[in-house]
Amino acid sequence: MQMPIPDASVIDRKDQIVARLLAVLPKTAVIADVVETRAYECDGLTAYRCPPMCAVLPTTTDEVAAVLRICHEMDVPVVPRGSGTSLAGGALPTADCVILGVAKMNGVIETNYDDRYIRVQTGRTNLSVTGAVEADGFFYAPDPSSQLACAIAGNIAMNSGGAHCLKYGVTTNNLMGVTMVMMDGTVVEIGGAHMDAGGLDLLGVICGSEGQLGVVTEATLRILPKPEGARPVLMGYDSSEVAGQVVTDIIKAGVLPVAIEFMDRPCIEATENFAHAGYPMCEALLIVEVEGSDAEIDAQLALIMKIAAKHNPVELREAKDADEAGRIWLGRKSAFGAMGQINDYMCLDGTIPVSELPYVLRRISEMSKEFGLDVGNVFHAGDGNMHPLILFDANKEGDLELCEEFGAEILKLCVEVGGCLTGEHGVGIEKRDLMHVQFSKADLEAQMAVKDVFDPKWLLNAAKVFPLDASEPRRVA
Amino acid sequence: MHPSPVASHSQFLPKENSMTPTSELELSDMIKATKGPLRIVGGGTRPIGRVVGEALSTAALSGITLHEPGALTLVARAGTPVAEIEATLATQNQRLAFEPMDHRALMGTTGQPTIGGVVAANVSGPRRISVGACRDFLLGVRFVDGAGNIVKNGGRVMKNVTGYDLVKLFAGAYGTLGVLTEVSFKVLPAVEAETTLALSGLDDATAIRAMSAALGSPFEVTGVAHDPAQALTHFRLEGFAASVAYRAKEISKLLAPFGATQDTQGDWAAIRDVTAFAGKSGDVWRISVKPSDAAALSEKIGADAVQYDWGGGLIWALCPVGTDVRAAMGNTAGHATLIRGAGQTFHPEPAPLAAISTGLRAKFDPRGVLNTGIMG
Numbered sequence: 051m052q053m054p055i056p057d058a059s060v061i062d063r064k065d066q067i068v069a070r071l072l073a074v075l076p077k078t079a080v081i082a083d084v085v086e087t088r089a090y091e092c093d094g095l096t097a098y099r100c101p102p103m104c105a106v107l108p109t110t111t112d113e114v115a116a117v118l119r120i121c122h123e124m125d126v127p128v129v130p131r132g133s134g135t136s137l138a139g140g141a142l143p144t145a146d147c148v149i150l151g152v153a154k155m156n157g158v159i160e161t162n163y164d165d166r167y168i169r170v171q172t173g174r175t176n177l178s179v180t181g182a183v184e185a186d187g188f189f190y191a192p193d194p195s196s197q198l199a200c201a202i203a204g205n206i207a208m209n210s211g212g213a214h215c216l217k218y219g220v221t222t223n224n225l226m227g228v229t230m231v232m233m234d235g236t237v238v239e240i241g242g243a244h245m246d247a248g249g250l251d252l253l254g255v256i257c258g259s260e261g262q263l264g265v266v267t268e269a270t271l272r273i274l275p276k277p278e279g280a281r282p283v284l285m286g287y288d289s290s291e292v293a294g295q296v297v298t299d300i301i302k303a304g305v306l307p308v309a310i311e312f313m314d315r316p317c318i319e320a321t322e323n324f325a326h327a328g329y330p331m332c333e334a335l336l337i338v339e340v341e342g343s344d345a346e347i348d349a350q351l352a353l354i355m356k357i358a359a360k361h362n363p364v365e366l367r368e369a370k371d372a373d374e375a376g377r378i379w380l381g382r383k384s385a386f387g388a389m390g391q392i393n394d395y396m397c398l399d400g401t402i403p404v405s406e407l408p409y410v411l412r413r414i415s416e417m418s419k420e421f422g423l424d425v426g427n428v429f430h431a432g433d434g435n436m437h438p439l440i441l442f443d444a445n446k447e448g449d450l451e452l453c454e455e456f457g458a459e460i461l462k463l464c465v466e467v468g469g470c471l472t473g474e475h476g477v478g479i480e481k482r483d484l485m486h487v488q489f490s491k492a493d494l495e496a497q498m499a500v501k502d503v504f505d506p507k508w509l510l511n512a513a514k515v516f517p518l519d520a521s522e523p524r525r526v527a
Numbered sequence: 528m529h530p531s532p533v534a535s536h537s538q539f540l541p542k543e544n545s546m547t548p549t550s551e552l553e554l555s556d557m558i559k560a561t562k563g564p565l566r567i568v569g570g571g572t573r574p575i576g577r578v579v580g581e582a583l584s585t586a587a588l589s590g591i592t593l594h595e596p597g598a599l600t601l602v603a604r605a606g607t608p609v610a611e612i613e614a615t616l617a618t619q620n621q622r623l624a625f626e627p628m629d630h631r632a633l634m635g636t637t638g639q640p641t642i643g644g645v646v647a648a649n650v651s652g653p654r655r656i657s658v659g660a661c662r663d664f665l666l667g668v669r670f671v672d673g674a675g676n677i678v679k680n681g682g683r684v685m686k687n688v689t690g691y692d693l694v695k696l697f698a699g700a701y702g703t704l705g706v707l708t709e710v711s712f713k714v715l716p717a718v719e720a721e722t723t724l725a726l727s728g729l730d731d732a733t734a735i736r737a738m739s740a741a742l743g744s745p746f747e748v749t750g751v752a753h754d755p756a757q758a759l760t761h762f763r764l765e766g767f768a769a770s771v772a773y774r775a776k777e778i779s780k781l782l783a784p785f786g787a788t789q790d791t792q793g794d795w796a797a798i799r800d801v802t803a804f805a806g807k808s809g810d811v812w813r814i815s816v817k818p819s820d821a822a823a824l825s826e827k828i829g830a831d832a833v834q835y836d837w838g839g840g841l842i843w844a845l846c847p848v849g850t851d852v853r854a855a856m857g858n859t860a861g862h863a864t865l866i867r868g869a870g871q872t873f874h875p876e877p878a879p880l881a882a883i884s885t886g887l888r889a890k891f892d893p894r895g896v897l898n899t900g901i902m903g
């Protein structure tokens with residue numbers, strides 16, 4: 051993975067820059083020691099590492115503004131950071147950058163149940179947002195698997211999704227407003243507790259902009275009343291074609307499950323060896339979850355089971371109680387861990403139209419043979435967001451490169467069938483150079499024009515998202 | 528009788544010699560060749576008074592290009608009539624969940640609302656409060672910008688974070704960033720049953736508390752509106768018949784402190800289209816605030832009539848011509864759009880945001896030829 055050559059004229063001024071930062075932040079909030087900066091050398095994409103020039107951990111929006119003003123004035127690149135769980139290298143530093151971490155800004159500013167929102171500082175973790183309101187019967191809907199660790203800051207930057215977004219939408223559908231600091235230190239308030247933008251929908255473009263338009267310090271999030279209950283069913287099939295058809299039939303029948311999850315045989319085998327969830331050994335396994343009162347759940351599941359039964363399942367299992375529900379989810383929830391037991395893995399995130407599922411799965415298994423690398427598939431089937439996990443051996447010469455090549459071929463396939471490179475993890479550095487596959491020059495120019503407006507000097511996280519050749523004229527201008 | 532409308536709608540319909548491109552390429556060539564200004568016209572059901580220039584009609588960029596019921600997706604060219612889309616979806620028992628409004632009665636216009644116009648204005652009806660706005664269902668756009676560049680963003684899949692989300696930016700941009708040529712949507716299944724409960728006799732503040740109680744419950748109301756003129760508060764439930772019956776019972780219990788609910792024939796199309804204000808003189812404002820601010824604000828603006836949707840989050844106000852609703856709002860967070868009447872249509876933005884918006888328009892329409900002046 052290529053990164054731009056660090057700007058020596060910035061690194062040469064490190065002492066001056068650090069001194070300026072120390073003038074606006076407490077001593078403990080500035081990390082400049084070369085050993086300590088290693089703590090920030092990577093995010094969840096651990097194959098790539100680079101310690102930043104320094105890191106800062108402000109505690110207020112004003113401090114963030116002061117930091118950005120200095121960096122703007124001194125032409126210092128800045129990489130915003132939440133919890134560092136990005137799988138795309140979104141928070142990967144460059145050697146000439148200041149990492150601006152919002153982890154210390156994790157407070158709740160306001161909760162309002164009448165108007166159904168919560169306002170938090172963005173360093174707060176996803177799960178602790180729900181934690182702040184669940185005693186009162188509410189929850190924050192987007193639930194990435196990393197929710198124990200990841201921060202709202204990163205969720206907004208990546209427009210993160212979760213298992214339940216089939217019903218509740220992703221981050222952008224649950225975000226009502228932000229306080230954001232622009233690269234020049236200007237603080238802007240966008241949206242708030244009311245609905246929809248008065249002018250252009252700037253909030254819509256900020257969400258998912260991967261830390262390239264500004265540093266988000268506070269957010270107003272929609273909270274929802276908790277459903278009365280939820281229950282999953284598990285179904286196994288002999289072919290992924292049939293499982294794909296079941297998904298389509300359920301959706302067409304007018305039921306809107308909160309989640310439809312899919313696992314293929316390699317993944318089932320791995321999780322069975324690891325978690326012993328008692329899954330049937332078959333080609334394709336679906337977990338479908340619905341919500342409501344007991345009677346509502348019964349009615350919806352009856353309809354779903356009827357559809358499922360029509361397609362000759364090898365197994366059909368309905369959870370009778372919380373314990374059984376837990377067991378149905380157990381394997382799915384340990385899938386990543388199970389694959390990790392076998393080997394190192396790379397997790398892809400392309401989305402495809404649901405109708406292309408059988409074709410894409412077949413092509414992936416053919417390519418798996420061509421590349422000689424195993425793949426397990428576990429993903430959100432309801433919305434076509436795939437997560438092929440390619441197994442490789444990081445200690446084996448050339449294996450990472452081979453794996454990346456294979457991954458790129460899968461993502462190209464996703465685009466070819468009408469889908470996209472990434473459904474929820476973001477582009478970061480990982481998919482940056484594949485952007486040409488999905489977008490024309492004009493498409494990329496239009497996106498980069500937005501960054502020109504927010505960050506004319508291209509100092510914020512500039513080595514990400516756009517292919518380096520496309521962004522170069524702007525970055526080096 | 529339509530008092531304040533700014534111009535007769537016929538002025539906005541494509542004329543014989545107006546620009547009516549039949550393809551994206553043709554549109555691109557026309558924009559490149561024009562000196563402007565151009566006035567983008569979909570169905571022309573919501574003309575905007577201050578826009579001048581030659582009419583650019585999307586009428587010939589019409590037709591549904593893809594409907595995949597099992598994937599809940601629909602793709603259509605921007606000039607496709609909304610009615611055609613709704614009819615096509617209905618054959619598969621599906622619908623546009625955000626309930627786009629029909630402005631013809633309120634605005635006193637005729638014509639066929641187009642899907643491009645709906646997206647350009649981010650039009651959403653009562654169900655917005657439970658499922659989201661037009662922009663939340665919009666999966667992808669194709670457009671031609673003010674320099675004639677043909678651009679796509681998003682796509683037709685439900686989860687997509689590949690690059691910046693210009694899709695949202697274009698929803699509600701009123702054609703100031705480009706001419707939409709194609710839009711793709713997530714659609715939802717239509718429902719088996721619908722029922723509406725009503726409470727009567729509540730004052731505005733109490734009605735809003737009742738609506739908040741319903742929205743804060745797990746019983747999934749999909750429409751909550753209050754009409755002070757009739758002192759009626761409506762609660763809509765949708766879904767499978769047994770589930771609707773169950774939830775209606777639970778909502779009734781929950782609302783007992785506010786009075787006994789009655790089953791009614793809720794006229795959600797009338798609520799959506801604000802037909803109560805049709806043909807009445809005065810300016811029509813659409814105000815977005817947080818629900819708990821709505822009742823107090825309504826008292827301050829000096830309206831002849833108001834109507835609440837979205838649990839109080841949306842106020843429709845019929846005011847004497849020239850009323851300055853924004854001044855009355857003072858520091859109340861939110862925004863007010865002048866939907867019918869002469870005056871500034873959109874709420875002025877704070878300086879830093881206005882600078883960003885102006886900057887974006889300058890990038891996408893460097894010569895300022897598209898719908899110049901609509902949004903400021």
Ligand SMILES: Cc1cc2nc3c(=O)[nH]c(=O)nc-3n(C[C@H](O)[C@H](O)[C@H](O)COP(=O)(O)OP(=O)(O)OC[C@H]3O[C@@H](n4cnc5c(N)ncnc54)[C@H](O)[C@@H]3O)c2cc1C
Binds near residue numbers: 132134136212
């Ligand atoms: C085991 C595991 C499971 C995962 N499961 C999911 C999943 O189910 N769904 C999903 O969507 N993702 C998932 N992820 C990916 C990751 O957790 C999400 O992308 C998450 O939102 C990142 O949040 P973070 O706080 O860790 O952000 P970071 O990794 O710190 O940063 C992510 C991006 O956000 C930017 N950023 C950070 N803070 C700010 C700020 N204050 N202002 C502006 N930009 C900022 C960074 O510059 C970077 O580009 C998973 C990751 C792991 C490791």
Ligand SMILES: Cc1cc2nc3c(=O)[nH]c(=O)nc-3n(C[C@H](O)[C@H](O)[C@H](O)COP(=O)(O)OP(=O)(O)OC[C@H]3O[C@@H](n4cnc5c(N)ncnc54)[C@H](O)[C@@H]3O)c2cc1C
Binds near residue numbers: 570
């Ligand atoms: C200022 C204003 C505020 C409005 N507010 C609301 C609201 O809050 N709620 C609501 O439900 N409805 C609102 N509407 C109404 C909404 O515009 C119409 O219901 C819908 O646009 C009908 O489609 P049409 O084809 O008749 O549009 P038209 O009346 O032809 O056009 C509507 C607007 O969209 C632009 N436009 C049309 N087609 C395209 C295209 N292909 N690409 C780019 N721009 C295009 C037009 O230039 C015009 O600005 C509002 C309209 C305006 C002008």
